[in-house]
Amino acid sequence: MVIKDIIKKQRDYFNNGRTRDVDFRIEQLRLLKKTIKDNEDKILNALNKDLKKSYFEGYETEVGILLEEIDYTIKKVKSWAKSKRVKTPITHFLSRSYIHPEPYGVVLIMAPWNYPFQLTIAPLIGAIAAGNCSILKPSEYSNYTSEIIYNIIKENFDEGFVAVIKGGREVNEKLLNENFDYIFFTGSIPVGKIVMEAAAKNLTPVTLELGGKSPCIVDKDIDTKLAARRIVWGKFLNAGQTCVAPDYLLVHEDTKDKLIKDMKEIINEFYGDNPKESPDYPRIINKKHLDRLSNLLNSGNILVGGETDKESLYIEPTIIDNVSWEDSVMADEIFGPILPIIEYRNIEEVIEMVNSYYKPLALYLFSNNKLNIDKIKGNIPFGGGCINDTIVHLASPYMPFGGVGSSGMGSYHGKASFDTFSHKKSILKKSNLFDIKLRYPPYKNKLNILKKLMK
Incomplete structure (x- = not known):
């Protein structure tokens, strides 16, 4: 299936409203956990083939860390997804104010080769928790791990919800020419600049996890x-x-x-x-x-x-x-x-x-x-x-991880992942019992009253 067809399929899936159900998100997170555990040996073997990682290091840095993150997210996502009531200024008498987190829609997750499984799936956890549909683009350098990711996602998830697209630089360029609702990129500073430039053409928000001399x-x-x-x-x-x-x-x-x-x-x-x-x-x-x-x-x-x-x-x-x-x-x-x-x-x-x-x-x-x-x-x-x-x-799922300046923008892990893939929608619910006419024209003799209210 070509890239445009997959994106359309995901937009249709998102628009049917299923991902807005938090119970659905939890169900998909549990499926992701089961998928990882069922394929643990294949994942560790692929990491060993790509980078000669020992099974211990592979589990420590790529598998176990994800299982912990999924468990924490499942435990917390219902509270994260609730609308939060906030204070309302006196000028909006008898009103209530809320912040409601909602998914962006169809997101692109571009992963690097150095931790090819963890850095593909960790952002996906946040994208699922927030209610998005996701297209994953693993690195072509870590070929064995990318193949495992492609297979286990294809076998366990509806392509309209999560899809994997394989390929090299040419595929990356084609993806960046498409219009996504959010782009999450992990990689080098030079490529990060290319991603940000492409995203700017469609005013697409981005998270860039880059690097630098630490x-x-x-x-x-x-x-x-x-x-x-x-x-x-x-x-x-x-x-x-x-x-x-x-x-x-x-x-x-x-x-x-x-x-x-x-x-x-x-x-x-x-x-x-x-x-x-x-x-x-x-x-x-x-x-x-x-x-x-x-x-x-x-x-x-x-x-x-x-x-x-x-x-x-x-x-x-x-x-x-x-x-x-x-x-x-x-x-x-x-x-x-x-x-x-x-x-x-x-x-x-x-x-x-x-x-x-x-x-x-x-x-x-x-x-x-x-x-x-x-x-x-x-x-x-x-x-x-x-x-x-x-x-x-x-x-730690309790702290956001991300860069600053040329080392990146945005953050993830734990609640920060949910926040990254969520738009914070502000809503004020106004009472119909009273309608204070101060704000309406004509404004003659009203300025002093306004200054007292808004001082």
Whole structure:
């Protein structure tokens, strides 16, 4: 079926009103959960084929996180979907005011390849909860996972409600030429600009989940062993192909040597003497990205790692020292298992360095100094982050996840997902008992009364 036909089918489905029933939405969320659980092994196997993710990492970051999100959404969606009464100004005497959330209609969800299952289905949870019909466009790079998504959605959902469209750049362009009611995009900044430009032609609202160079700041007087463990885990998860991975380290000069020593030991603890043989260390998605990352290894001095293998799409966990802001590794988001280190002397220097570049999607700070923590929180804009950990802030349904500035716009997870895919319709219900004539012409001698009412 061609794209236009699928969109028309979804518009007809939406217009029949079924998705406005909250019980229907809950039923579909339960079906989605059952579909994921029934196909769990196939999903994990596809992730392993695409990125060599272990079943543990695949479940932790792509399957389990979705099941938790679905359960939370099912529990809360009835309260989220209710009209909320709000205060009414005195000028609207004997009236009642409400905010009523309603679905946008037919939404497009464009997903990336790095967490190909999770980042396709997580927005879908919010779209279903809010009562929309959805077209999913998974990445062609993660081919095995995209095929699984296509099959399980096609087998379990009416195409008028949820449909999957496969393909590459040409298909993306065709989709963006269509008129959707909402577009949710996760991916790179350059492609995000293309999506936003296309959406602007139809005045289509968008959420852009992008990326950027997310700093990890390591203060002095901390437990470097614990910090090393959490930094290494967050950086080399999915071989660094994570939009919120620590992109580079800003380490206090008094802490640097000890932290590097501990990170070397932790890398060995996690992945052994030869990470290439580890069943727990993923691979780069394709040769194009491996070549891009290999070129970044020419920056600074390699302290750990540096080995690459084109055939197996392998890049060893790598730490680079003596890096400057002019080096190629600091020009753009790395999105791979390469961790450059820059040392600093005081927290003001850190604030100046980070703020001289685009606003990051994430920021991580390892510190026990409350004053320094408050300075970082209060003086550096960023999408979200952690103090004394990495990555895990995005796994909470109680907090919105999203970027700011060039790292994105809009947010999702939990109620934020429902809000993202809902239009807030404001309604004032007026009483017919009285009709105050002050607002009607002629206005002679009425201005002073109006000023007293509206002061």
